[in-house]
Amino acid sequence: MIRLNNITKTFVLRDRTITALSGVSINVPKGKIFGVIGASGAGKSTLIRCANLLEQPTSGEVYIDGKNLMQLSGAELARERRQIGMIFQHFNLLSSRTVYQNVAFPLELEGASKTKIRERVSELLNFVGLADKHADYPVSLSGGQKQRVAIARTLAASPKVLLCDEATSALDPETTTSILKLLKDTNEKFGITILLITHEMQVVKAICDEVAIISGGKLVEQGAVSEIFSHPKSELAKKFISSSIKVTLPREYEERIKLNTAGSGNPIIRLTFNGDSADSAVLSEVAGLFGVNNNIITAQIEHAAGIKFGTILVEAQGNAENHSRAINYYKTLNIGAEVLGYV
Numbered sequence: 001m002i003r004l005n006n007i008t009k010t011f012v013l014r015d016r017t018i019t020a021l022s023g024v025s026i027n028v029p030k031g032k033i034f035g036v037i038g039a040s041g042a043g044k045s046t047l048i049r050c051a052n053l054l055e056q057p058t059s060g061e062v063y064i065d066g067k068n069l070m071q072l073s074g075a076e077l078a079r080e081r082r083q084i085g086m087i088f089q090h091f092n093l094l095s096s097r098t099v100y101q102n103v104a105f106p107l108e109l110e111g112a113s114k115t116k117i118r119e120r121v122s123e124l125l126n127f128v129g130l131a132d133k134h135a136d137y138p139v140s141l142s143g144g145q146k147q148r149v150a151i152a153r154t155l156a157a158s159p160k161v162l163l164c165d166e167a168t169s170a171l172d173p174e175t176t177t178s179i180l181k182l183l184k185d186t187n188e189k190f191g192i193t194i195l196l197i198t199h200e201m202q203v204v205k206a207i208c209d210e211v212a213i214i215s216g217g218k219l220v221e222q223g224a225v226s227e228i229f230s231h232p233k234s235e236l237a238k239k240f241i242s243s244s245i246k247v248t249l250p251r252e253y254e255e256r257i258k259l260n261t262a263g264s265g266n267p268i269i270r271l272t273f274n275g276d277s278a279d280s281a282v283l284s285e286v287a288g289l290f291g292v293n294n295n296i297i298t299a300q301i302e303h304a305a306g307i308k309f310g311t312i313l314v315e316a317q318g319n320a321e322n323h324s325r326a327i328n329y330y331k332t333l334n335i336g337a338e339v340l341g342y343v
């Protein structure tokens with residue numbers, strides 16, 4: 001549905017030339033949600049803006065639903081762009097229009113009848129959960145509500161494709177979750193293909209089917225989310241994945257490890273689960289097999305595209321010989337086991 005072919009974009013400034021994108025190709029199948037992740041300055045915004053030619057690539061091709069946008073006349077491109085919705089980090093609502101009038105705007109441009117507008121706007125406001133706010137102005141809405149209006153407005157034009165430019169970056173975590181759910185519902189209910197850019201692996205994990213990782217304007221790695229999470233190849237992919245897992249040893253344990261210079265006692269072990277790890281009741285297994293009981297200190301286990309991964313920090317009890325047997329056993333199950341110290 002969206003195919004960016006060997007896209008290069010250079011910006012020529014007075015004193016230098018910036019290569020924002022260098023030979024980037026991505027292919028987003030119909031009905032999928034595709035995430036592009038990268039750090040600040042990686043080229044994400046430039047890439048998504050190339051997808052509807054808000055930014056004209058220096059070279060390469062942009063196909064939407066089989067049409068090469070770069071070969072279209074101005075009028076044809078304008079028509080095609082109506083099929084490509086876009087939502088932004090800062091919502092871009094019309095402040096002088098009510099919620100209803102914002103959502104009605106694309107339909108008015110199309111010349112739809114008042115009845116058709118009324119029907120469609122009320123359907124969409126129900127869909128985004130804002131039917132009761134129809135007469136309010138954007139200024140009185142929360143960030144999440146504004147983004148809901150922006151999504152409803154974009155859907156009013158019945159797009160085939162939705163481009164999301166850091167759509168949740170200005171929102172708190174709870175609101176982010178609800179907007180991501182709304183995007184997923186939009187994808188499922190209307191079959192809309194979504195291309196989104198983000199700097200957060202949480203967003204990719206929550207709703208994307210496929211992901212591309214970019215850095216310095218180049219594509220580093222791309223594939224199914226389940227594949228990238230289970231077998232990340234690049235250092236950058238590994239870094240983004242670990243940044244979405246925030247498990248740290250409580251200070252009290254750090255102090256105790258520092259004080260225990262003898263290196264004996266109960267080991268504190270970091271168990272790391274990735275897509276290759278056996279999905280078994282491993283903590284009770286090691287208790288049964290080796291007499292090693294584990295006291296869970298802290299843990300974060302996540303799911304992405306059917307893959308379970310994450311980290312558990314445990315204090316292992318029992319004797320030293322059995323600890324190393326248990327550690328070897330974890331390794332046979334592809335569970336990372338690192339001793340952080342002893343308490």
Ligand SMILES: Nc1ncnc2c1ncn2[C@@H]1O[C@H](COP(=O)(O)OP(=O)(O)OP(=O)(O)O)[C@@H](O)[C@H]1O
Pocket residue numbers: 011013018019020038039040041042043044045046047199
């Ligand atoms: N209009 C422009 N003129 C000149 N340079 C630009 C322009 N737009 C982007 N760039 C440069 O291109 C590079 C990629 O920028 P881009 O905004 O695409 O990155 P990004 O990954 O979206 O970053 P962020 O997450 O900070 O928005 C940066 O070096 C940026 O300075």
